[in-house]
Structure formats: structure tokens, C-alpha cells
Amino acid sequence: MKPPCKECDPLWREEFSVRKAGEAYVARCQFTKFLTLTSLGMFVGNLWILAKSFVSRQVSYPEQAIANLGEIPVGGVKVFQYPNPGEQCLLIRTGADEYAAYSQKCTHLSCAVYYSAENNRIECPCHEGYFSIRDGSVLQGPPTRPLPRVVLTRRNGQLIALGMDAEPES
Amino acid sequence: MDPSLPHRRRGLTAINGAMALVVVLVITQVWLLSATLDSFLAGRRSAALPGAIFSGLLFLGCGALYLFILRIERQARKEEREKP
Structure with a gap:
């Protein structure tokens, strides 16, 4: 130019x-x-x-009775709502005297997860994300965060939910 | 910097350098925000405070570079006006 x-x-x-x-x-x-x-x-x-x-x-979770001890068989699952109505969680009886409870919402894209008894893990059907039944940590797939765990205690023959714990037990 | 270069060109070089730094800082901040958010959603709240502090420092860096660019530009315009 x-x-x-x-x-x-x-x-x-x-x-x-x-x-x-x-x-x-x-x-x-x-x-x-x-x-x-x-x-x-x-x-x-x-x-x-x-x-x-x-x-x-500062959020406080309500105490809520979610099941009677022995109500579900070993390997069985019960769906309950905690801490608010509409927030589905899974109670899984992993052994004769062992229970675990997790949020049913996958940490990837919020699909509903389910318990696979034959693989002994929690699976998300949307993108094949697998979570450990022991602590909710990610075993495989796109989720990067563990499943929020429901803190449980036993009282008067009942399982009581005390709160939510997002971090897996170390 | 070569003093024989016209002032405007030297100013543009300085501005380009500062702008590149700002781009790097903003990209770092985007990564920091996504990492802090991911950590927060995973329930690890301890990452929120250092994340906010470093993000603030990066923002201050960006602000300082922006002020630097403004100063260079103002200086260049002033010298151009004073040129006979």
C-alpha cells in the first residue's frame, strides 16, 4: 500500500x-x-x-429413621428420600451386619445410579460410571467426584440417617 | 528496547507483551475457578480460601497490566501531540 x-x-x-x-x-x-x-x-x-x-x-441435616434393621435382605436395596423430599438415596445391605447409603444422583450428570449386586458396585447407566460400594469413590467412568455418602447410625433397632458426607472415608 | 524505533511502535510492543501476559493470567484464572468449583462440589471446602486469594492476586496482576497499558498509551498520545 x-x-x-x-x-x-x-x-x-x-x-x-x-x-x-x-x-x-x-x-x-x-x-x-x-x-x-x-x-x-x-x-x-x-x-x-x-x-x-x-x-x-452451617447446614444441619435432620435425623431421619430410614429403615428397620433386617428389613432388607443381604444384597438388597431400599430407596429413601434424604435430606429433603425428592432427593433420592440408596440404602444397601452389603453384609449381614453392614449397611451403606449414598445419594442416588450421579456426580457426573445427575442420572439415577443403581446397585449392581453381581458386581458389588454402584453403577450409573448413562455413561457407565462405577462407584465403590465401600466408600462411594469413583471406580471407572466420567464422574470425577465420589457419591455423597449418607452418615448412618443404629438406634432402637432402626437405621438413622444423620447427615451427608461428600468425601469418601479414607 | 531500540531507541531508534518510533515511540508509537515501541509502545505497541510493550502493549502486546502486557496483553499476552494478561491472556496467560486470565487462562490461569479460568483453570483456577474450575478447579476450585470442582473441589467445592466434591465437598472439599478447604480449597475455597486459597483459590479466592490466588484469584484475587491474578486479578490484581491483570489490573496492574491494564493500568500499565493505559499509561503507555497516554504517554504515546502525549508525545505525539507535542511532536512539532
Whole structure:
């Protein structure tokens, strides 16, 4: 492109005298401003997570009787709702005197998981995510987080749900 | 930096460098946010505070670089205006 000279400049250049270098400055500045605002958004997101972590720390779960001892056979499953109605959980009798309870919502895309007695694991039929029956940890598949475990205790011949624990037992 | 270069060009080089740094910082922040969120959803709340602190530091870095770019630009415009 020929360098513009004052004598041969077209009329539009005189009337619309935008300098290309100046334009580049503005574009870069605006882009950086946009990126800085994006960075602010990320920071606000992190602050939101921090605030949520403080708030959810104070959440208290209700005590709820979910089954009688011996109500389900070994290898059997009972579906119950905890901590709120509509939040399905699985109670599994893994041994003569062993019970485990987990949220039925897969941590990948919230499909309903089920207990596979023949493989002795919890399986998600949507994307073949498998969870350990022992602690709810991921055995295989796309889920990256363990199944939330329902904390159980026994009282007066009943199994009582005390709360939810998202981290697997170590 | 070569002093023989026109000031505007030198300014653009500085701005490009700062902009590249801002891009790197924002990408790091995106990763940090997703990692913190994933950790929070997994029930590990201890990651939230360091995540917020580092994200704040990255944001401050981005802000400082943006101010640097503004200063360079203002300086370049001023020198251009003062040019005979």
C-alpha cells in the first residue's frame, strides 16, 4: 500500500481522518479492558464459592429413621428420600451386619445410579460410571467426584440417617 | 528496547507483551475457578480460601497490566501531540 501524502490524499481521508496506528491502540486497550473485566468476573466467582463454603458449613441435616434393621435382605436395596423430599438415596445391605447409603444422583450428570449386586458396585447407566460400594469413590467412568455418602447410625433397632458426607472415608 | 524505533511502535510492543501476559493470567484464572468449583462440589471446602486469594492476586496482576497499558498509551498520545 502506498504511503499517503498530503497532496494525493483522497477526500474521504481528509474528512474521516482515522489513523490506523491509533486504532490499534484503542483495540488493544479495549481488549485488555475486556480481559481485565473477565478476570474480575473469575475473582467474583471464586469469592462466591468461598462465601458458599462458609454458608454450607452451617447446614444441619435432620435425623431421619430410614429403615428397620433386617428389613432388607443381604444384597438388597431400599430407596429413601434424604435430606429433603425428592432427593433420592440408596440404602444397601452389603453384609449381614453392614449397611451403606449414598445419594442416588450421579456426580457426573445427575442420572439415577443403581446397585449392581453381581458386581458389588454402584453403577450409573448413562455413561457407565462405577462407584465403590465401600466408600462411594469413583471406580471407572466420567464422574470425577465420589457419591455423597449418607452418615448412618443404629438406634432402637432402626437405621438413622444423620447427615451427608461428600468425601469418601479414607 | 531500540531507541531508534518510533515511540508509537515501541509502545505497541510493550502493549502486546502486557496483553499476552494478561491472556496467560486470565487462562490461569479460568483453570483456577474450575478447579476450585470442582473441589467445592466434591465437598472439599478447604480449597475455597486459597483459590479466592490466588484469584484475587491474578486479578490484581491483570489490573496492574491494564493500568500499565493505559499509561503507555497516554504517554504515546502525549508525545505525539507535542511532536512539532
